[in-house]
Amino acid sequence: MEQTVLRPNQAPPAISRITLLRKRLFGSVRDSVLTLIILAILITLGRVVVNWLLLDAVGPWGDQAACANAVGACWPFLVEKHRLILFGTYPWDEQWRPFIASLLLISGVVASMIPRWQDKRLIWIWVGLSIGFTVLMRGGIPGLEYVQPERWNGLPVLLMLAIFGLVFAFPLGVVLALARHQDQLPAIRAIAVLWIELVRGVPMIMVLFLGLFVLPLMMPDDITLNPLMTTMIALVIFHSAYFAESVRGGLQTVPTGQYEAADSQGLNWFQKTRLIVLPQAIKIAMPGILNTVLGAYKDTSLVVIIGIHDIMATAKMSFSDPVWQRYGLEAYLFVGAWFLATCWCLSAYSRWLERRTS
Template identity: 50%
Template sequence: MIGIATWARALFATPLAAILTLASGAIMAWLGWQALSWLLLQAVWPWQPAAACDVRTGLCWPFLVEKTRLILFGTYPFGLQWRATLASLLLLALAVLTGFQMIGRTRLHLLAFLAIWLGGLGVAVLLLGGGALGLPDVPSVYWNGLPILLFLAIASIAGAFPVGVLLALARDQSAYPLLWRFATIYIEVARGVPMLTVIFVGIFVLPLTLPPGTSIAPVSAVLIALIFFHGAYIAEDLRGGLQSLSKGQREAAKSLGLGYWQSMGLVVLPQAITRSLPSLVNSIIGAYKDTSLVVIVGIHDLISTARMSFNDPEWRGHALEAYLFVGLWFFLSCAFLSAIGRRLHTDRETAQTSSSQNR
């Protein structure tokens, strides 16, 4: 009660604060009523006829019931969408496992964790593409909606991490000017151009660099471009972690007889990654959301399949429902990533407080 009273006094401390509080409350109440009316009071429920959506102004559930599979999987063959469903669930499981591993809910050995990752990613690609184990082949041009969003986001971030580690280590080597300058130029250029430019390079320029007679699927070209683009951001996050460590860590590793790669792998990098985890999570959230830009080059992610759903002449005028569905998905998935980031930040502050008290 004391906290509520203090909070109330702060909101009405001055006449201006009271006016702003009352105005904000009125606006929020109006917006809340409009949302409640659209979601519930004026909604057309799944058991009601679809024709009622032309009369009532609320949420049209019959549209979502009919178009959910199109939004989720686009033009992926209808009879094979169970494969796209399993691939999406597997990719989501890998993302959740990674989050739990980062916050300590699971404590898998690094090699076991990498084996699960590579195996899960391989099975997901096999399910989506087929062509083996009796699964009919499905060209990547039909990998639409949620599967392609998850595949590009998860695979590009997973591939960008080792690239970022190598770039961060190279930029940390001021004793080797050529290596340091190459890493510096690459990182600054990659971070200085829009992501859309990199995607266009992957689609239109990368195939030109291949030997005559060879080709690369657009999904593969975009994936390669995303890996090297996100690698530059991850490298900067890791470089911050490397610079935050005292030189004594490297000197201690050297005094134990460890070589460069041993000291980096066993002593320096684990601490640098731990210190960089909050910023890494922030970069991962940005990379995940930015993956939707692939729609510009004709890859049909959730945004594109949502547009397909309301382009149907029978369902024109229901773009809000389609984009609300997509927005809810991004909100929930980004909320999970944000929760991981907050937990990592809290754990780091707790560890720092405990270390200070022990001293």
């Protein structure tokens, strides 16, 4: 038999994807049997899902009475209740305001992902978006009716807690990581270690309860915090500990030679950290940071336990109506589709960012 001899720097012959897939799935009798079993299960489940979602379902603009006898999904329920799921008890005639406010926050996230905007302009963009979000949601100015924060529900609350919580938690986590990484100030290092280990050692729901019930008691009498503000502070405290550990892992992998090179150039600690060490550490820690962002975004839905009406709470409100009590699955599918789409976008961005930085 003739053997293919590769010259130096010559790549091996490419194997077609079909051939590679066939070898992986049907390379042996055991693999073939397992592949066929899995395919049969997937086909069976796929038929059940397609029948429930489409074939046996009542169309979005179908007759509501037909849902009583349908064996599939009742999509008229979402047509009727989608505004309640998205905006909750916010005044019906004013729900264009939380819609635009949500678009502002989403546009801010998109702007933050564009590389050419990742400079000082981004800070001013977020300042403007934050002011616009607050004005739209709160009102109280000529032309906008005042709406109490207790009536802020649904998607805007989720976006506000998740985005602003992460925006403030990340720099705090960087400070905690730097404080724990250094050894010139042992007292500061001990405080950072205590903060990080204490927060990471308790469940998130405990931090939320402490923020909701204990934090207001610690404030002066002339300062009152609404539940949304205290919840956001609790989220910042909780997520900052996880950001700190991700960044500290990056700091520990920066070679010692980088520190010595910075010292040889006469840079002080702040210049060395800002210009040399921290950019390399954040680049190395980027996968862990983005994983923390995804987890924090999804964990924000836990605020429903302490009475904050985010999109999970409004989904439950939507099928509390006696007429629609049977259709909770449709409501949670709507919320699940939102989380799936947004998390997929964040995951795709994280993969692109890792390829770009590598």
